[in-house]
Amino acid sequence: MRWFAIKSLRAFVTLWLVVTFVFxxxxxxGDPTMILLPDDTDAATRSFYRALWGLDRPIWDQYLxxxxxxxQGDFGISFRNNMDAxxxxxxxxxxxxxxxxxxxxxxxxxxxxxxxxxxxYRDSWIDRVVMGLAVFGFSMPNFFLGILLxxxxxxxxxxxxxxxxxxxxxLIMPAFTLGTGFAAQIARYTRSSMIxxxxxxxMRTARSTGAGPARRVISxxxxxxxxxxxxxxxxxxxxxxxxAVVTETVFAWPGIGRLLTTAVATxxxxxxxxxxxxxxxxxxxxxxxxxxxxxxxxxxxxVGAGARTA
Amino acid sequence: xxxxxxxxxxxxxxATGRAGxxxxxxxxxxxxxxxxxxxxxxTLGVVGESGCGKSTLSRLVLGLAQADAGEILFDGAPLxxxxxxxxRRMRIRMQLVHQNAxxxxxxxxxxxxxxxxxxxxxxxxxxxxARALSDVGLPPAMAARYPHEMSGGQLxxxxxxxxxxxxxxxxxxxxxxxxxxxxxxxxxxxLIRDLQAARGLAYLFVSHDVAVVRHVADRxxxxxxxxxxxxxxxAAFRTGALHPYTxxxxxxxxxxxxxxxxxxxxxxxxxxxxxxxxxxxRFHPRCPFAVHRCRAEPPVLREFAARHHAACHRxxxxx
Numbered sequence: 001m002r003w004f005a006i007k008s009l010r011a012f013v014t015l016w017l018v019v020t021f022v023f024x025x026x027x028x029x030g031d032p033t034m035i036l037l038p039d040d041t042d043a044a045t046r047s048f049y050r051a052l053w054g055l056d057r058p059i060w061d062q063y064l065x066x067x068x069x070x071x072q073g074d075f076g077i078s079f080r081n082n083m084d085a086x087x088x089x090x091x092x093x094x095x096x097x098x099x100x101x102x103x104x105x106x107x108x109x110x111x112x113x114x115x116x117x118x119x120x121y122r123d124s125w126i127d128r129v130v131m132g133l134a135v136f137g138f139s140m141p142n143f144f145l146g147i148l149l150x151x152x153x154x155x156x157x158x159x160x161x162x163x164x165x166x167x168x169x170x171l172i173m174p175a176f177t178l179g180t181g182f183a184a185q186i187a188r189y190t191r192s193s194m195i196x197x198x199x200x201x202x203m204r205t206a207r208s209t210g211a212g213p214a215r216r217v218i219s220x221x222x223x224x225x226x227x228x229x230x231x232x233x234x235x236x237x238x239x240x241x242x243x244a245v246v247t248e249t250v251f252a253w254p255g256i257g258r259l260l261t262t263a264v265a266t267x268x269x270x271x272x273x274x275x276x277x278x279x280x281x282x283x284x285x286x287x288x289x290x291x292x293x294x295x296x297x298x299x300x301x302x303v304g305a306g307a308r309t310a
Numbered sequence: 311x312x313x314x315x316x317x318x319x320x321x322x323x324x325a326t327g328r329a330g331x332x333x334x335x336x337x338x339x340x341x342x343x344x345x346x347x348x349x350x351x352x353t354l355g356v357v358g359e360s361g362c363g364k365s366t367l368s369r370l371v372l373g374l375a376q377a378d379a380g381e382i383l384f385d386g387a388p389l390x391x392x393x394x395x396x397x398r399r400m401r402i403r404m405q406l407v408h409q410n411a412x413x414x415x416x417x418x419x420x421x422x423x424x425x426x427x428x429x430x431x432x433x434x435x436x437x438x439x440a441r442a443l444s445d446v447g448l449p450p451a452m453a454a455r456y457p458h459e460m461s462g463g464q465l466x467x468x469x470x471x472x473x474x475x476x477x478x479x480x481x482x483x484x485x486x487x488x489x490x491x492x493x494x495x496x497x498x499x500x501l502i503r504d505l506q507a508a509r510g511l512a513y514l515f516v517s518h519d520v521a522v523v524r525h526v527a528d529r530x531x532x533x534x535x536x537x538x539x540x541x542x543x544x545a546a547f548r549t550g551a552l553h554p555y556t557x558x559x560x561x562x563x564x565x566x567x568x569x570x571x572x573x574x575x576x577x578x579x580x581x582x583x584x585x586x587x588x589x590x591x592r593f594h595p596r597c598p599f600a601v602h603r604c605r606a607e608p609p610v611l612r613e614f615a616a617r618h619h620a621a622c623h624r625x626x627x628x629x
Contacts, residue, residue: 200413202413202416207374208406210398210401210402215431219427297418298418300417
């Protein structure tokens with residue numbers, strides 16, 4: 001419980017730092033009225049909008065008002081269409097969550113077994129093929145892979161729709177585009193971690209006790225090899241939104257990534273801030289989840305169970 | 311009495327370095343023509359310096375590694391091929407305890423679960439784990455502990471419990487006490503002896519420490535660079551070792567008596583590279599008695615007293 005309290009406090013401080021940083025950087029990046037309003041807008045109209053959005057106040061005043069609003073669950077108003085920023089973002093969350101989880105599942109389902117296979121058949125042709133694919137998958141930029149898939153499966157074969165999110169068919173290509181890079185990373189980490197563990201004396205103990213290959217891998221090698229893979233998983237959940245921006249743009253997937261690109265381009269401050277906060281919360285939650293998994297996977301880092309040595 | 315284990319002419323070589331395009335990789339014989347047997351309920355001690363092939367020998371005997379040449383009969387039948395079902399069933403009858411007890415246990419599982427696993431693999435009642443742990447002198451409260459919560463001596467007890475839970479006929483102990491403090495060593499050695507007295511199982515006890523081996527073994531085989539140079543009943547090693555190498559090993563054992571300090575122990579230096587063993591008798595570069603014949607002609611094991619063999623050309627002259 002104490003552990004959880006400390007973690008929560010830290011998470012809260014991190015979140016506050018993110019909010020503050022994003023707030024000031026965005027406001028230093030120029031006057032939103034210059035971008036949002038037509039070029040020939042006269043000065044009086046401009047100052048009207050500045051006053052309306054509170055941009056004429058001192059920056060400290062703006063900041064305190066913003067933070068006070070956040071405390072009450074008010075994320076501000078979108079400059080572009082006068083809608084509640086939180087509402088705008090919330091409407092997009094399910095689509096990105098669907099894309100992200102599908103991509104992550106693909107990454108896990110492909111990456112972990114391939115990594116195990118490469119480790120078990122180390123230096124054989126299986127290992128070389130898997131690692132070759134991993135290098136390919138990791139080094140291929142998302143936008144390129146996305147366009148390549150569209151060329152093959154939409155334009156040539158006409159199997160899959162190239163854009164939109166109306167059916168499950170629409171999900172396939174974006175999810176693979178986003179998942180491939182993650183799968184490659186996971187495969188590499190799984191492989192190297194498995195190779196380490198397979199050389200451990202307890203693997204020999206298991207074999208000399210008569211444990212079959214499946215039992216050795218599933219109940220000894222994999223759980224011990226999982227720790228580094230879980231670390232990577234934590235990073236990936238954080239990266240997911242960043243990579244989703246490109247993927248969502250390529251496939252016209254109406255998620256947070258696309259909302260973010262338009263919001264940044266138009267200096268829609270409230271929306272950008274709201275997305276950044278969401279991103280920070282995702283990162284923090286992913287990290288806490290990873291810490292929790294560590295404890296579950298490795299009794300040596302388990303909290304509460306103090307080191308007893310006799 | 312028929313032997314529980316009989317190994318004849320065992321040979322195992324390993325590659326050193328990578329093979330070149332036109333050059334096969336160099337190989338060295340870790341075990342080079344070893345013959346031994348163990349009777350039921352008996353302890354055969356194997357002594358030698360590091361690199362002499364002791365650990366390879368224990369792996370061969372258990373069928374964990376495949377010998378290049380030679381034959382192993384366990385209870386009259388050849389060992390099944392590694393990792394086959396027959397081979398796995400054979401694990402019930404022969405078990406391994408090795409030096410690194412901390413590494414030999416899965417860090418993720420409580421020790422009781424690890425003993426239970428051995429039983430589950432062979433469809434034995436997992437409840438026997440508790441009994442196995444108490445047999446090796448661990449209090450029941452320790453069963454729930456993780457390996458990192460236990461000391462080296464306790465861990466070695468767990469490893470022994472795991473091996474003994476299956477009720478094997480043969481236990482191969484590869485340097486079981488080398489990683490432990492001297493006081494703990496004595497506890498574990500005595501435990502190993504008591505378990506044998508209670509259960510009548512046979513041991514292959516491998517160690518570099520002559521004093522420990524002399525304490526536990528019924529018979530001793532001395533290995534030097536992959537070969538057995540002397541073999542005989544333990545009593546024979548107390549009264550008169552034959553081979554110059556064995557004598558050097560025995561002279562190097564410290565005597566716990568302050569009145570008897572600093573005898574003239576012959577210093578024989580480090581062993582040669584096992585990858586390039588010297589011709590003739592492999593011990594000749596370090597042997598104080600070496601003559602021309604030793605450099606040219608490898609000696610064979612000859613019987614000098616009842617069941618006491620040694621491989622040396624000059625035993626008659628130097629005895």
